[in-house]
Amino acid sequence: MARIAQTRSPRGVAGTRRGRPASAARPSANIRKVRQAGRREAILAAALAEFSARGFTATRLDDVAKRAGIAKGTIYLYFRDKESLFQELIRTMLSPLVGTIEALRDADVPVRMLADQLVELFVREVFLTRRKDVIRLMISEGPRFPKLAEFYYREVLSRIIAALRALLRRAHERGEIANDAVVRFPQLIAAPGIVAIIWTGLFDRFETIDVRAMMKAHVDLLFTQRSAA
Amino acid sequence: MARIAQTRSPRGVAGTRRGRPASAARPSANIRKVRQAGRREAILAAALAEFSARGFTATRLDDVAKRAGIAKGTIYLYFRDKESLFQELIRTMLSPLVGTIEALRDADVPVRMLADQLVELFVREVFLTRRKDVIRLMISEGPRFPKLAEFYYREVLSRIIAALRALLRRAHERGEIANDAVVRFPQLIAAPGIVAIIWTGLFDRFETIDVRAMMKAHVDLLFTQRSAA
Amino acid sequence: MARIAQTRSPRGVAGTRRGRPASAARPSANIRKVRQAGRREAILAAALAEFSARGFTATRLDDVAKRAGIAKGTIYLYFRDKESLFQELIRTMLSPLVGTIEALRDADVPVRMLADQLVELFVREVFLTRRKDVIRLMISEGPRFPKLAEFYYREVLSRIIAALRALLRRAHERGEIANDAVVRFPQLIAAPGIVAIIWTGLFDRFETIDVRAMMKAHVDLLFTQRSAA
Amino acid sequence: MARIAQTRSPRGVAGTRRGRPASAARPSANIRKVRQAGRREAILAAALAEFSARGFTATRLDDVAKRAGIAKGTIYLYFRDKESLFQELIRTMLSPLVGTIEALRDADVPVRMLADQLVELFVREVFLTRRKDVIRLMISEGPRFPKLAEFYYREVLSRIIAALRALLRRAHERGEIANDAVVRFPQLIAAPGIVAIIWTGLFDRFETIDVRAMMKAHVDLLFTQRSAA
DNA sequence: GATGAATGAGGGTTCATTCAT
DNA sequence: TATGAATGAACCCTCATTCAT
Numbered sequence: 001m002a003r004i005a006q007t008r009s010p011r012g013v014a015g016t017r018r019g020r021p022a023s024a025a026r027p028s029a030n031i032r033k034v035r036q037a038g039r040r041e042a043i044l045a046a047a048l049a050e051f052s053a054r055g056f057t058a059t060r061l062d063d064v065a066k067r068a069g070i071a072k073g074t075i076y077l078y079f080r081d082k083e084s085l086f087q088e089l090i091r092t093m094l095s096p097l098v099g100t101i102e103a104l105r106d107a108d109v110p111v112r113m114l115a116d117q118l119v120e121l122f123v124r125e126v127f128l129t130r131r132k133d134v135i136r137l138m139i140s141e142g143p144r145f146p147k148l149a150e151f152y153y154r155e156v157l158s159r160i161i162a163a164l165r166a167l168l169r170r171a172h173e174r175g176e177i178a179n180d181a182v183v184r185f186p187q188l189i190a191a192p193g194i195v196a197i198i199w200t201g202l203f204d205r206f207e208t209i210d211v212r213a214m215m216k217a218h219v220d221l222l223f224t225q226r227s228a229a
Numbered sequence: 230m231a232r233i234a235q236t237r238s239p240r241g242v243a244g245t246r247r248g249r250p251a252s253a254a255r256p257s258a259n260i261r262k263v264r265q266a267g268r269r270e271a272i273l274a275a276a277l278a279e280f281s282a283r284g285f286t287a288t289r290l291d292d293v294a295k296r297a298g299i300a301k302g303t304i305y306l307y308f309r310d311k312e313s314l315f316q317e318l319i320r321t322m323l324s325p326l327v328g329t330i331e332a333l334r335d336a337d338v339p340v341r342m343l344a345d346q347l348v349e350l351f352v353r354e355v356f357l358t359r360r361k362d363v364i365r366l367m368i369s370e371g372p373r374f375p376k377l378a379e380f381y382y383r384e385v386l387s388r389i390i391a392a393l394r395a396l397l398r399r400a401h402e403r404g405e406i407a408n409d410a411v412v413r414f415p416q417l418i419a420a421p422g423i424v425a426i427i428w429t430g431l432f433d434r435f436e437t438i439d440v441r442a443m444m445k446a447h448v449d450l451l452f453t454q455r456s457a458a
Numbered sequence: 459m460a461r462i463a464q465t466r467s468p469r470g471v472a473g474t475r476r477g478r479p480a481s482a483a484r485p486s487a488n489i490r491k492v493r494q495a496g497r498r499e500a501i502l503a504a505a506l507a508e509f510s511a512r513g514f515t516a517t518r519l520d521d522v523a524k525r526a527g528i529a530k531g532t533i534y535l536y537f538r539d540k541e542s543l544f545q546e547l548i549r550t551m552l553s554p555l556v557g558t559i560e561a562l563r564d565a566d567v568p569v570r571m572l573a574d575q576l577v578e579l580f581v582r583e584v585f586l587t588r589r590k591d592v593i594r595l596m597i598s599e600g601p602r603f604p605k606l607a608e609f610y611y612r613e614v615l616s617r618i619i620a621a622l623r624a625l626l627r628r629a630h631e632r633g634e635i636a637n638d639a640v641v642r643f644p645q646l647i648a649a650p651g652i653v654a655i656i657w658t659g660l661f662d663r664f665e666t667i668d669v670r671a672m673m674k675a676h677v678d679l680l681f682t683q684r685s686a687a
Numbered sequence: 688m689a690r691i692a693q694t695r696s697p698r699g700v701a702g703t704r705r706g707r708p709a710s711a712a713r714p715s716a717n718i719r720k721v722r723q724a725g726r727r728e729a730i731l732a733a734a735l736a737e738f739s740a741r742g743f744t745a746t747r748l749d750d751v752a753k754r755a756g757i758a759k760g761t762i763y764l765y766f767r768d769k770e771s772l773f774q775e776l777i778r779t780m781l782s783p784l785v786g787t788i789e790a791l792r793d794a795d796v797p798v799r800m801l802a803d804q805l806v807e808l809f810v811r812e813v814f815l816t817r818r819k820d821v822i823r824l825m826i827s828e829g830p831r832f833p834k835l836a837e838f839y840y841r842e843v844l845s846r847i848i849a850a851l852r853a854l855l856r857r858a859h860e861r862g863e864i865a866n867d868a869v870v871r872f873p874q875l876i877a878a879p880g881i882v883a884i885i886w887t888g889l890f891d892r893f894e895t896i897d898v899r900a901m902m903k904a905h906v907d908l909l910f911t912q913r914s915a916a
Numbered sequence: 917g918a919t920g921a922a923t924g925a926g927g928g929t930t931c932a933t934t935c936a937t
Numbered sequence: 938t939a940t941g942a943a944t945g946a947a948c949c950c951t952c953a954t955t956c957a958t
Contacts, residue, residue: 057286071919140369142431149431181446191420202371202378217410218417221450300944515744529940598827600889607889639904649878660829660836675868676875679908758923
C-alpha cells in the first residue's frame with residue numbers, strides 16, 4: 001500500500017552552497033554534501049525528540065546538539081535560529097502527507113475500502129512513527145506559530161480536506177454513504193485519530209487505547225449506517 | 230439545563246492561616262477575605278489568559294501580574310510557584326465538569342436526548358467559555374505535567390468515561406444504539422469536540438467551524454444508524 | 459564573683475497578657491511598658507538566634523518574627539530596620555562587659571588570681587551563654603558594619619584593653635610577671651578565648667575543645683614563667 | 688625558607704571535557720587552555736575580593752564578573768554555582784598550607800627555631816597575602832558551610848595540628864619546652880595569628896597591631912619559660 | 917565547515933519594607 | 938499598638954546567539 005515518501009531533504013539549506021552535478025569530478029564535494037545532509041537530518045531528528053519531550057520554549061538547543069552529536073554552533077550553520085529549526089522540522093515532516101492523500105482521492109474504488117486504507121495508512125505511517133509527535137507538536141505549539149499554522153492549513157490540511165470532501169461527496173451521491181455528516185465535516189474522519197494521538201501522549205500510562213480498533217469502529221459507524229427511515 | 234458550578238473558590242487561600250468563623254464580629258477580616266478571594270480569582274484569570282496565549286514556559290509571571298493588576302510578588306502569596314499556579318488553574322477549572330456529567334448518567338431519559346444535552350452542555354459551558362482554553366492547555370502542556378495528567382485522568386476523565394459507558398451500555402442493551410462502537414470507545418463521543426477546540430485554536434482565521442452543527446451531525450451518526458443488514 | 463548584669467528581660471510571650479504591678483497608679487501605662495519591653499526582648503532574643511544561625515544577610519525578618527511570636531511588621535515598631543536591629547542587638551549584649559572588666563582593674567589582689575577570675579568569668583558569662591554567639595557575630599559581620607566595629611572598639615574593647623594593660627603593667631612592675639609580652643599585647647590574654655569561640659562554631663562536631671582547660675593552661679604559661687636567664 | 692606553592696590550577700577546568708595531550712600540535716587548543724586557566728584565576732581572585740568585602744550572601748556574582756572583567760554567565764562555565772565558587776575558592780587557597788607545615792615537622796632543628804620560622808611563614812605567606820582574607824572568610828562563613836568546615840578540618844587543620852603536636856611533644860620530651868600546655872593545646876600557637884587576623888579586619892582603623900612582634904612575643908612566652916619551681 | 921567559550925538579556929523567586937485595617 | 942498582605946527592587950541562574958579559533 002501507499003507509503004509516505006521519506007524525507008531525503010535535498011532542499012536548500014541556509015548557507016549551503018549547492019550546485020555541481022552529482023557526476024562532477026570532485027568527489028570530496030559530494031562527500032561533503034552527503035555529510036551535510038546527514039548533519040541536517042541528525043539535527044532534525046534530535047530536534048524532534050527534544051521538542052516532543054519538552055515543547056518549543058523549554059527545549060534547549062544545547063540538548064538538541066548533544067543528541068545530534070554535534071556542537072551547538074553547528075545548528076546555526078543549517079538553521080537560522082531556533083524558530084526556523086522548529087518550523088522547518090514540522091514542514092519537512094508533514095509535507096509528504098498531502099501527496100498521499102491526494103493520490104487516494106483519484107483512486108476509483110469503493111469509498112469504504114478507501115476509508116479502511118486511510119485508517120491503515122494513518123496507523124502505520126503516522127501513529128506508529130514520529131509523525132505522530134510532529135502532529136502533537138503542531139497541536140501544542142501551533143497557536144504560537146501563526147506562520148506555521150497557516151502553512152499547515154494551506155499546504156496540508158485544506159488540501160487533504162478538499163480531497164476527502166470530493167471523495168466523500170462522490171460516495172454520498174453514489175449512495176455509499178447515507179448520512180451526509182462526513183461530507184459536511186470531513187474533519188470527523190480524522191477526529192478519532194487526533195483523539196488517539198492526544199490520549200496517548202497524556203494517558204497511556206493509565207489506560208492504553210487500541211487506535212486501529214477505535215478508528216475502524218468509527219469508520220463502521222460512518223459507513224455501514226442506513227438513514228433512519 | 231444543567232450548569233456547571235462556578236468556582237468561587239471557598240477553599241482555603243494560601244496565606245490565610247488562622248481560620249476565623251465567617252460570622253465573626255471583625256468586619257475588616259471579612260473584607261480582607263473577600264479581597265483575597267478576588268485577588269486569587271484575578272490571578273487565575275490572568276494566568277489563564279497568558280498561559281493560553283503563550284504556553285506554560287513562555288509565560289512571564291510579570292505579565293500575569295500586570296494583567297491581574299497586582300505586583301509580581303503578590304502571586305507568591307497565593308501560589309507556591311509558577312507550576313503550582315498552572316496546576317491549580319487547571320484543577321480549579323476542570324474539576325466541576327465531573328459532577329455535571331455524573332448527574333447526566335443517572336437521568337432516566339432516552340440516550341439520544343441525553344446526547345443532545347451533552348452537546349449543548351459542551352458548547353455552552355466549555356466551547357464558548359474559557360474552559361475551552363483550559364482544555365487546550367491540558368492538551369498542550371499535559372505531557373510535561375505528569376501529575377496534572379494523572380489528576381485529570383483520575384478525577385475527571387476516567388469518571389466521565391465510566392459515566393458515559395454506563396449510559397451507553399444501557400442504551401445499547403435497550404436497542405437505542407445499534408452499533409456498540411461508542412460503548413467500546415466512549416471517547417468517540419468527545420472526539421468532535423476535541424477536534425473543534427484544536428481547530429479553533431489553529432485555523433479559525435482561515436476557516437471557522439460550526440461546532441454545534443458538527444457535534445450534532447456526529448451524534449446523528451452515532452444514534453440514527455441501523456446495523457448494516 | 460562578679461556577674462555580668464543581666465538584661466532583665468521578663469521576656470514577653472506572644473499574646474500573653476501578663477501581670478500588672480500591684481502598686482501602679484495608672485496600670486495600663488505600665489502594662490504597656492512592660493509588654494513593650496517584653497516584646498523588644500523577645501525580638502532581640504529571636505534575632506540573636508537567627509543571626510547566629512545564618513548571618514546578617516541571610517537572616518529573614520520573617521523568621522525572626524515567627525520565632526519571637528509576633529508579626530513581621532511589629533519588628534518595625536521597635537527597630538528602624540534590619541540593620542538597626544542587628545546593631546542594637548550587639549550593643550545591648552556587649553555593653554555590660556565593660557563594667558565588669560573595669561571593676562576587676564581596681565581590685566587589689568595578685569594578678570594571677572585576677573587572671574584566674576577572668577578565665578572563670580569568660581567561661582561562665584560568655585562562653586557558656588549567648589554572648590559567645592554575639593562575639594562570633596561581631597567577628598563575622600563586623601567588617602561590614604564599620605559603625606558597629608567602632609562602637610565596639612571605643613565602648614568595649616579599648617576600655618577593656620586599657621584596664622587590662624594597667625593591671626598587667628602594675629603586675630609587671632611588681633615582678634609578678636617576668637615577661638612583658640602581655641603588657642605590650644594584652645590581646646594575648648583573650649586569644650585562647652577567641653580561638654575557642656571560633657573553634658566551637660566550626661569544628662565542635664569533629665573535636666571538642668575544653669575551653670577552661672585551654673585558657674588555664676595559657677594563663678599558666680603567661681604567669682608562671684621566669685625569664686630565661 | 689619554605690614558600691607555599693602557588694595554585695596555578697593545572698587541574699581540569701570545568702568545560703574542558705575532551706583531554707588533549709599538552710604537547711599536541713594544535714596550538715589554538717593550548718591558547719584556549721591558557722586563557723581558560725587565566726579566566727578561572729581571574730574569577731577566583733575577583734570572588735575573593737568580593738566575598739571578603741561583603742560576605743557570601745551579600746556578594747553579587749554580577750560584581751564578581753565585573754571585577755574579573757567578564758560577563759556574568761561566564762562564571763557558570765567555570766563553577767557550578769555561587770556556592771561552588773565559594774567553596775572552591777577556599778579549598779584552592781588553603782590546601783597548599785598543609786604540605787608546608789608537614790615539611791616543617793620533619794625538620795630536625797631546635798623547636799624554638801622552627802617556631803620562629805613558623806611565625807615568619809605565617810606573616811609572610813598568610814598575613815601579608817590574600818590567604819589572610821580566606822581565613823577570615825572561613826571563620827565568618829564556615830558555620831553556614833558544614834561541608835567546607837569539614838574539608839578544612841580534615842584536610843588542613845587536623846593535619847597541621849597533628850604535625851604541630853608531634854613536633855611539640857618531641858620538644859617537650861627533650862626539655863626544650865618546660866610547660867606542656869602547647870602540647871596539649873597546639874591551637875595556642877596559632878591563637879595570636881588568628882586574633883591578629885580578626886583584629887586587622889575590625890579595628891585596624893583605630894589601632895594597628897604589629898603581628899610579627901605579637902607572635903614573637905608569644906613564642907617567647909611559650910619557649911623561654913622555666914617551670915615555676 | 918565545525919567548535920564551544922563567551923555573552924548578556926531575561927525571568928523566577930525572595931524578602932525588606934510599607935501601610936491599610 | 939499590632940497585623941500581615943502587598944509591593945517591587947534585587948539577584949541567581951539559564952540559554953539563544955555570536956564569533957574567535
